[in-house]
Amino acid sequence: MAVARAMTADPTLRDRFLDAMSATACTVSIVTTDGPHGRAGVTVSAMSSISADTHQPTLLVCVHHLSPAAGAILKNRAFCVNVLRDDQSAVADRFAGRVPVVDGDKFAGGAWTPMASGSPRVVDPLAAFDCQLLSHQRVGTHFVLVGAADDIFVADQGAPLVYARRAYATATPL
Numbered sequence: 001m002a003v004a005r006a007m008t009a010d011p012t013l014r015d016r017f018l019d020a021m022s023a024t025a026c027t028v029s030i031v032t033t034d035g036p037h038g039r040a041g042v043t044v045s046a047m048s049s050i051s052a053d054t055h056q057p058t059l060l061v062c063v064h065h066l067s068p069a070a071g072a073i074l075k076n077r078a079f080c081v082n083v084l085r086d087d088q089s090a091v092a093d094r095f096a097g098r099v100p101v102v103d104g105d106k107f108a109g110g111a112w113t114p115m116a117s118g119s120p121r122v123v124d125p126l127a128a129f130d131c132q133l134l135s136h137q138r139v140g141t142h143f144v145l146v147g148a149a150d151d152i153f154v155a156d157q158g159a160p161l162v163y164a165r166r167a168y169a170t171a172t173p174l
């Protein structure tokens with residue numbers, strides 16, 4: 001497989017890739033799903049717009065193939081991307097498995113409301129995109145999940161939670 005050959009050719013490439021990626025500033029989102037195949041959620045920084053001019057606007061998220069959220073999204077065929085505010089790092093830590101949660105339930109203690117698809121939305125995110133799963137592709141360890149947004153929430157004001165240099169930050173205008 002091409003990826004495995006590249007890693008063998010230059011064993012430093014993986015570490016340099018991670019170091020370089022840590023220098024990129026990303027927003028932090030909780031990707032959630034709920035439906036017949038269960039409720040799940042995971043913290044991601046890998047989220048990007050694809051196009052506003054597809055039949056419905058499209059975006060992508062990348063979720064580890066072993067994450068329960070990936071399996072649930074693939075089966076429920078729907079997910080919600082909750083873009084967090086800069087005062088919501090505690091939620092990010094909870095869904096990243098960085099802090100213990102009651103009975104293993106990452107959703108406990110938070111305020112949630114269902115989007116049209118049934119996927120949970122943080123009550124007060126900076127933005128939220130409720131998506132139907134359009135397509136998916138496994139690339140190495142992660143699924144690239146493409147969603148078609150059919151409902152969108154956007155807050156009037158607020159700043160995004162940013163992740164850069166392996167730490168949370170906030171974005172201030174220059």
Ligand SMILES: Cc1cc2nc3c(=O)[nH]c(=O)nc-3n(C[C@H](O)[C@H](O)[C@H](O)COP(=O)(O)O)c2cc1C
Nearest residue numbers: 042043044045046062063064067068095096097163
């Ligand atoms: C800021 C931040 C960004 C992350 N971004 C991603 C991501 O884009 N995709 C992913 O699969 N995991 C990402 N993770 C790691 C997952 O949140 C973490 O592995 C989590 O424990 C997975 O939980 P699960 O096993 O219940 O799915 C990120 C973690 C943090 C703290």
